[in-house]
Amino acid sequence: MPGSKNVAITNRLLTSLPQKTKKDLLPYFTTVELQFGDVLYEAGGPIRHVYFPDDCLVSLLTTVDANRAAEVGLVGNEGMIGVPVALGIDVSPFLAVVQGRGNARCMKTADFRREFRNSAALQSVLFRFTHLLMTQVAQTAACNRFHVVTQRLARWLLMTRDRVHANEFVLTQEFLARMLGVRRVGVTQAASALQKLKLISYTRGNITIIDPSGLEAAACGCYEAVKELYAK
Amino acid sequence: MPGSKNVAITNRLLTSLPQKTKKDLLPYFTTVELQFGDVLYEAGGPIRHVYFPDDCLVSLLTTVDANRAAEVGLVGNEGMIGVPVALGIDVSPFLAVVQGRGNARCMKTADFRREFRNSAALQSVLFRFTHLLMTQVAQTAACNRFHVVTQRLARWLLMTRDRVHANEFVLTQEFLARMLGVRRVGVTQAASALQKLKLISYTRGNITIIDPSGLEAAACGCYEAVKELYAK
DNA sequence: AGTATTGTGTTCGCTATCGCACACAATTGC
DNA sequence: GCAATTGTGTGCGATAGCGAACACAATACT
Numbered sequence: 001m002p003g004s005k006n007v008a009i010t011n012r013l014l015t016s017l018p019q020k021t022k023k024d025l026l027p028y029f030t031t032v033e034l035q036f037g038d039v040l041y042e043a044g045g046p047i048r049h050v051y052f053p054d055d056c057l058v059s060l061l062t063t064v065d066a067n068r069a070a071e072v073g074l075v076g077n078e079g080m081i082g083v084p085v086a087l088g089i090d091v092s093p094f095l096a097v098v099q100g101r102g103n104a105r106c107m108k109t110a111d112f113r114r115e116f117r118n119s120a121a122l123q124s125v126l127f128r129f130t131h132l133l134m135t136q137v138a139q140t141a142a143c144n145r146f147h148v149v150t151q152r153l154a155r156w157l158l159m160t161r162d163r164v165h166a167n168e169f170v171l172t173q174e175f176l177a178r179m180l181g182v183r184r185v186g187v188t189q190a191a192s193a194l195q196k197l198k199l200i201s202y203t204r205g206n207i208t209i210i211d212p213s214g215l216e217a218a219a220c221g222c223y224e225a226v227k228e229l230y231a232k
Numbered sequence: 233m234p235g236s237k238n239v240a241i242t243n244r245l246l247t248s249l250p251q252k253t254k255k256d257l258l259p260y261f262t263t264v265e266l267q268f269g270d271v272l273y274e275a276g277g278p279i280r281h282v283y284f285p286d287d288c289l290v291s292l293l294t295t296v297d298a299n300r301a302a303e304v305g306l307v308g309n310e311g312m313i314g315v316p317v318a319l320g321i322d323v324s325p326f327l328a329v330v331q332g333r334g335n336a337r338c339m340k341t342a343d344f345r346r347e348f349r350n351s352a353a354l355q356s357v358l359f360r361f362t363h364l365l366m367t368q369v370a371q372t373a374a375c376n377r378f379h380v381v382t383q384r385l386a387r388w389l390l391m392t393r394d395r396v397h398a399n400e401f402v403l404t405q406e407f408l409a410r411m412l413g414v415r416r417v418g419v420t421q422a423a424s425a426l427q428k429l430k431l432i433s434y435t436r437g438n439i440t441i442i443d444p445s446g447l448e449a450a451a452c453g454c455y456e457a458v459k460e461l462y463a464k
Numbered sequence: 465a466g467t468a469t470t471g472t473g474t475t476c477g478c479t480a481t482c483g484c485a486c487a488c489a490a491t492t493g494c
Numbered sequence: 495g496c497a498a499t500t501g502t503g504t505g506c507g508a509t510a511g512c513g514a515a516c517a518c519a520a521t522a523c524t
Contacts, residue, residue, distance in 0.1 A: 062374040064378050086359075087359040087363040127320050130362070131320075131321045134315075135325040140373045141372045141373035142294040144373055144377040145413045146302070146413065149481080172500085174502095181374070182482090184501090185504085205490095221296060380510065405472065414512090417473085417511095434472095437470090
């Protein structure tokens with residue numbers, strides 16, 4: 001944990017806080033650079049720290065057995081990792097894995113809990129985010145039920161785009177398969193279909209969104225449904 | 233809303249509250265008898281009241297389009313309908329439909345919000361339930377992804393059993409199909425398979441669980457995973 | 465009693481996805 | 495520079511679930 005404290009905070013939950021609240025919190029934060037694949041919480045494991053992403057991206061996965069898991073939530077700088085703490089719980093139901101490397105503000109759970117109790121502003125912001133996350137998870141449940149891989153892949157790419165604020169990101173089909181809970185081959189086929197439509201292009205370990213609005217059309221309505229809620 | 237105020241409260245969130253908190257709340261409650269099919273909230277609609285089921289059962293559905301929806305949560309007397317209110321939101325992301333008739337305690341959202349602010353005990357209990365609901369929804373997302381209809385049906389029957397505290401309930405395959413987000417025929421086949429295994433039996437509009445533990449074995453692990461969490 | 469409605473069972477062809485296996489290309493490490 | 499590893503493409507048969515259509519049984523209506 002390098003002591004680089006003077007980098008600007010871009011996490012939107014934090015920036016939306018009143019100055020005073022932010023000042024109170026700052027002393028407890030450390031800045032960490034999260035790496036691709038870092039596991040922040042195991043499923044059913046303790047929540048020792050909470051994280052506010054600045055420019056990294058974290059996936060929340062629910063596991064059904066040893067080698068099967070599906071992403072149920074995706075959190076970037078619009079949110080926080082460790083929502084259960086806001087609800088008084090310090091065990092994570094999810095496996096939280098870093099999907100896009102970058103910085104995050106990190107705080108010990110105990111410190112956060114104490115500050116949280118004392119700040120109505122912080123509570124308000126976090127409860128709102130908790131609600132959004134719940135909605136996102138629920139939409140994913142329905143989406144998993146009804147939509148085909150190509151649509152879900154398109155949705156996933158768009159969600160990621162919104163959170164990393166870039167049209168290009170580094171990830172393998174193998175990884176995508178894990179997130180979507182499908183075979184790697186399924187991703188190859190879906191991605192290849194999207195590429196044929198000139199919506200995306202990809203090379204080894206790298207995907208670029210060429211036509212965002214076209215991709216939206218190829219995605220299921222779940223993307224827009226959730227996006228609209230986040231917009232508020 | 234008949235003024236039958238002197239029926240014993242059996243909702244477990246309410247019974248777990250300290251006497252004083254309960255006393256404070258009571259004046260604001262009315263007892264309502266919810267009927268099968270009653271819509272408590274539309275998806276995206278206002279939350280005008282919150283409900284604490286005594287012996288009714290409510291399904292939370294996420295819709296993906298006009299005629300497709302899937303159940304993402306099931307709430308009986310262990311919970312509350314209107315969780316977003318605890319998070320400061322008064323719009324429901326879910327369609328909330330009464331699935332099993334019975335009584336519930338009902339309170340105006342505004343009254344509840346006020347009492348909620350003033351009671352740490354109430355907050356604690358409800359935040360814990362919010363967390364459980366989040367977990368349940370997430371498990372459903374993964375379950376929808378990986379498990380076959382027969383397993384999901386078994387899971388659903390067991391979850392319902394736990395919430396109505398009975399082995400027999402009134403519901404049609406058509407209804408089950410809506411909840412699980414599959415064709416009615418899919419339910420017929422799954423139910424018929426379970427019946428052949430002597431785990432359940434059913435007649436027109438009526439299902440009986442014959443062998444609960446056998447049914448657990450036929451269900452996916454999602455059932456137990458969530459049940460264990462609720463047990464605490 | 466007779467009719468309409470509702471609930472359940474069955475069949476048909478079709479598609480998405482699965483699991484598996486193998487080929488090949490690009491990158492990494494020595 | 496060569497071998498090992500990693501990422502992607504393709505083909506195979508199998509299967510779960512889909513949409514649609516139809517048959518029949520039980521209940522409700524009048």
